[in-house]
Amino acid sequence: MGKYFDMLCEDVRFREGLNACMNCGVCTGVCPAAEFYNYDPRQIVATVQSRDDEAIEALLKSDTIWYCGECMSCRPRCPRGNTPGYVIQALRSLSQKLGFFVESEKGRQQLALKRIIGDNILRTGYCIVPRMVKPELHPEQGTVWKWIFDNDKEVFGRFTPVYMRHGAGALRRLDAGSLDELHRIFEVSGGSEFFDRIERFSDRKAREMGYEEGADQNYMMDVFRYNSNEHD
Structure with a gap:
């Protein structure tokens, strides 16, 4: 007790x-x-x-x-x-x-958050960048976003000259040294261990649910998009 x-x-x-x-x-x-x-x-x-x-x-x-x-x-x-x-x-x-x-519908979606946002932090230094908001994952964004996504360099280049390029300013590409430091912070703070735990438990649950390849892209997309409509 x-x-x-x-x-x-x-x-x-x-x-x-x-x-x-x-x-x-x-x-x-x-x-x-x-x-x-x-x-x-x-x-x-x-x-x-x-x-x-x-x-x-x-x-x-x-x-x-x-x-x-x-x-x-x-x-x-x-x-x-x-x-x-x-x-x-x-x-x-x-x-x-x-x-x-992993025992709940909404809980299993933590894997998608880890891979879409968490991994992106380690890869780019940002929680999210425009190129990560893919139209096929976010159909609610509509056709306007599809056009922006396809023309992101032109659109966001109007707001910042360093969009996804090295330099000083918003949405710049971070240098290797900064990204290495970010990775070390995650290692020391327990963030990397936390991400590994999400992956490990998700993989076990995926196999339990019949996904032979474990928590692969198919599993992630299924749990990300599934809605039982039993939440109200």
Whole structure:
């Protein structure tokens, strides 16, 4: 009893985010995600405070912890000074650490985030660059974005003369020394280990789901685009 609660307490965000919840429900009342999803921050905090390992493990394996948009609307409104958004962040990190994230539809999409955004940071130094927003992955962007994507050098070259080239300015190509330093930061800070963990647990789940090649591109695209429409 309390194993997962103790693990959560190791996360400074959890210690900062949970003081003494009285279950008033103000956080749920102001939460934008609660308007669109079957999502109740008040209930999440109540579950965590129960220190019930079975209930917390179910939470760590659920879609619920991935609904939060981390807008932190809950933070200034809680009469007890709690921040449910921080609690959610700690739950997500623990879910990723223990490999529970692969047990939910939204959790499995962490692999796509790691490969699309995480790997791009290490490759270019940016979270995202225009060339990464591929029309086939983001059809909601429409035909205008397709044209911008196909003509990115012309379009973004109007805003910065060093678009994806070496030099000084926005969207420049980073030099090798800067990228090497970035890689070292990830190694020292645990970021690389975190990325490896996402890949390892995802690969195991992919094989469990029948993907013979493991967490290959097909698996990533399937989990990235799949929507059960059972989240409201």
